[in-house]
Amino acid sequence: VSKSKSTNGSLFPPPSSGYSFFRGVLLSMEQAYLNRNPTAKSVLQLVRSTDDNPVYYDHIAYRTFGIDGHGIDSISKFFLDFGYTQRDELSFPKKKLKALWFSPPDDPVVKGGFGVFGPLPRIFISELLVDQMSPQAQEIIKKYVGLSGHGHKHAVLSSAIGHLTWPRPSHSEFQQLASESEYAAWTLVNGYMVNHVTISAHKLKCRLQNIQSLNEFIEKRGFSLNSEGGVLKVSPDGLLLQSSTVADSMPFEFSDGVKATVPCSYIEFAERLVLPEYKNLPEHKVEEIHRREGFEVDNADKIFESTSKDQLTRRVA
Ligand code: OOG
Ligand code: NI
Numbered sequence: 001v002s003k004s005k006s007t008n009g010s011l012f013p014p015p016s017s018g019y020s021f022f023r024g025v026l027l028s029m030e031q032a033y034l035n036r037n038p039t040a041k042s043v044l045q046l047v048r049s050t051d052d053n054p055v056y057y058d059h060i061a062y063r064t065f066g067i068d069g070h071g072i073d074s075i076s077k078f079f080l081d082f083g084y085t086q087r088d089e090l091s092f093p094k095k096k097l098k099a100l101w102f103s104p105p106d107d108p109v110v111k112g113g114f115g116v117f118g119p120l121p122r123i124f125i126s127e128l129l130v131d132q133m134s135p136q137a138q139e140i141i142k143k144y145v146g147l148s149g150h151g152h153k154h155a156v157l158s159s160a161i162g163h164l165t166w167p168r169p170s171h172s173e174f175q176q177l178a179s180e181s182e183y184a185a186w187t188l189v190n191g192y193m194v195n196h197v198t199i200s201a202h203k204l205k206c207r208l209q210n211i212q213s214l215n216e217f218i219e220k221r222g223f224s225l226n227s228e229g230g231v232l233k234v235s236p237d238g239l240l241l242q243s244s245t246v247a248d249s250m251p252f253e254f255s256d257g258v259k260a261t262v263p264c265s266y267i268e269f270a271e272r273l274v275l276p277e278y279k280n281l282p283e284h285k286v287e288e289i290h291r292r293e294g295f296e297v298d299n300a301d302k303i304f305e306s307t308s309k310d311q312l313t314r315r316v317a
Pocket of ligand 2: 059061124196198268303
């Protein structure tokens with residue numbers, strides 16, 4: 001195979017065998033996310049430099065407006081095309097949200113690869129049940145979704161380049177949505193941008209592989225964790241443990257010239273414990289399939305709050 005040198009002197013395609021188009025897209029989404037979210041970037045670097053081993057992702061999450069073609073499907077079709085399988089639906093009636101998660105296909109891992117070059121992450125996509133919102137909120141959402149034209153057909157591209165598919169809203173429109181649903185306001189200004197990536201805690205090799213130590217380690221270094229319902233979110237079966245940072249906020253210039261900060265993205269940690277039926281497996285034989293799968297509504301309900309005003313203002317205080 002002949003390799004050509006690009007103008008900056010690096011080889012293209014990169015010499016690692018597992019560099020596929022699909023992983024290239026994930027890499028662009030990850031870069032767009034890390035470039036906008038200094039906390040996520042620092043936390044990831046901190047964990048990477050502390051653990052001498054590769055850091056892997058448990059899942060990547062997105063938010064959408066649940067309007068024909070603009071909701072979960074707009075992102076999920078890309079993953080389904082590349083071999084993902086649709087799994088369970090989760091519903092959050094109080095927040096007027098629903099979510100679906102998708103499990104990855106088997107894909108050879110790039111030797112020494114980490115992040116998006118490690119084992120492929122699960123995908124978690126939620127959507128706002130727009131028809132349950134007030135007429136005023138629906139009008140704003142439909143206005144921007146309409147202005148995006150065919151943008152929803154390119155949701156993945158929008159996420160990868162980190163650019164909204166609709167024009168920026170006015171400050172009052174943002175406020176109106178925020179008063180009804182912080183999720184709606186977040187989605188209006190962040191669009192298809194990655195909402196978070198999740199570090200797989202049980203795959204870390206050092207002392208941080210226990211999520212409690214990871215939480216302590218992160219807090220000691222001055223980062224705030226989402227405290228909604230307690231920092232550590234535990235599933236009823238006790239086997240899925242999750243925590244997350246408070247989202248970064250960013251200065252944003254609204255269409256009417258108002259400048260204000262808006263919530264962006266956060267980073268999450270997840271520890272999946274070994275299922276009871278495999279508890280006697282020797283540690284070196286334990287694989288991901290022996291651990292707790294899926295997501296948990298009550299955990300997720302609290303993780304959503306990572307971008308809430310309550311959590312963000314707590315952080316500044
Ligand atoms: C998703 C919150 C839920 C999880 O892992 O349960 C979640 C969001 O904030 O959009 O990430
Ligand atoms: Ni998550």
